[in-house]
Amino acid sequence: MDESPTCVIFGAGEYYGAAPVVPEGAFVVAADGGLDHLRELGIEPDVVIGDFDSLRGRRPADGERTVALPAEKDDPDMLSALKIGWAHGCRRFHIHGGLGGRIDHTIANIQLMALVAQRGGVGFLHGDGTVVTAICDGELRFPANDVAEGRMVSVFSHTDESLDVNEPGLKYRLRHARMTNSRVNGVSNEFLRGVPSAIDVHHGTLVVTFPSEAPLPQVRHFHGFSGDLGALDTEVSPVLAVPARPAHAAAQPPVAG
Template sequence: METERQHPESINADTAATTCVVFAAGTYFDERPSIPQGAFVVAADGGLDHARALGIHADAVIGDFDSISGPVPEQSGTIRLPEEKDDPDLLSALKVGWAKGARTFHIYGALGGRVDHSIANIQILARLAAHGGIGYLFGDGTVVTAISDGSLAFPAEAATRGAGRMVSVFSHSDRSIDVTERGLKYRLDHATMLNDTVQGVSNEFLTATPAQISVGAGTLVVTFPAEAGLPHVTRRHPFSGDLGALSTAVSHALATPRQ
């Protein structure tokens, strides 16, 4: 572990060349989505309606198009999926962005509305994190992200913008080891967090104090106020693998018997 800490892999969360912005079909709030210069934009099914309403061009459009109100665009970046499949439209959209080289994903329209969709989208964040990517779900003034074997650092000015607002940390893994929270109202040092025990809810940013949330081994789900801005991400070791190829398969376990 010490060797890994001496050679961290640092990621700039706002590097446009590695950023994909995804418009999902869920609830949108008052915040206007921000598109980093040069980012690759993907609309997932009904998310295309939201992108159009905002005057934002989608480089790729993907889905079974069961929730789109306007016409399906006839462009090279349109990918039509069947209605019955294992992968949700959002995961398929992230796979398209990953294939384009993106490792940072800004996702809108994936919180609020149906709670089962919100839970599924948070699980997708954990899958991203496990392969060395990072995703941010934006909604109603809050950002949700996940980090595996690494840390999120907020500079003092960012923490000041979000001072007094809630920062919460949950273990997505069965066990998350060496969890540390510093620069927040309640400090945690080298703790073990479990996914069936609530230990990190309702912490707070402090004024003019840099903050850091880290995990030695495991995956954390972290929520923080949008006004704090995105953190600097550091990985403790390189990651391998990817999100997988686009899939239209229905696994045997999920298949519905035909009469």
């Protein structure tokens, strides 16, 4: 998976004044208003996708590199961008502009990192000096580094429970822990200078946050994964569809309250 093509996605969230790095040869996707940021940086995307409700600049020209989506659909634009990258063969994703701004979008993007992890890929959300990622039934292995004391590494269970969680080499060396998604027992750990470390989970999915100045971890899975992120979604499913109001409802006078 680490040898698969890398996809870099630009979203419409906050960039915190940082200049995103695009690795050479990476597949670049603009998710809706992320195109504004790519234009400012002078980077040409391989694909632009979205309903363009958050785009401030001109709408991209129609063509094979533009995937226009309807405004009403189940999937957020970020998931659509991930699906485009996955279909291109990418299993490693770097997302800029996916944190900050609307809190609901931030939570959604963190959930998407868990989805990618549960399909055997890895995604990294970059923003405000922090990286957010997820790992399912596997290990994040960090090389020795010199991250300053007080810069936190935190681990949360995304699944109902995560079993046999270990954090060798960190300041608090969690061993064979059980985590749940309603108990906080992995927050505010730290790297030790010059000491390699790891975070692993043998059953479950973890969300992990760490300082952006830390080296990115190598990813190892304990078994193979199947499945993908699904096809692009272009309509509202019956589960989310809003029923039409009965004709007589519009004629009813408002009720004083």
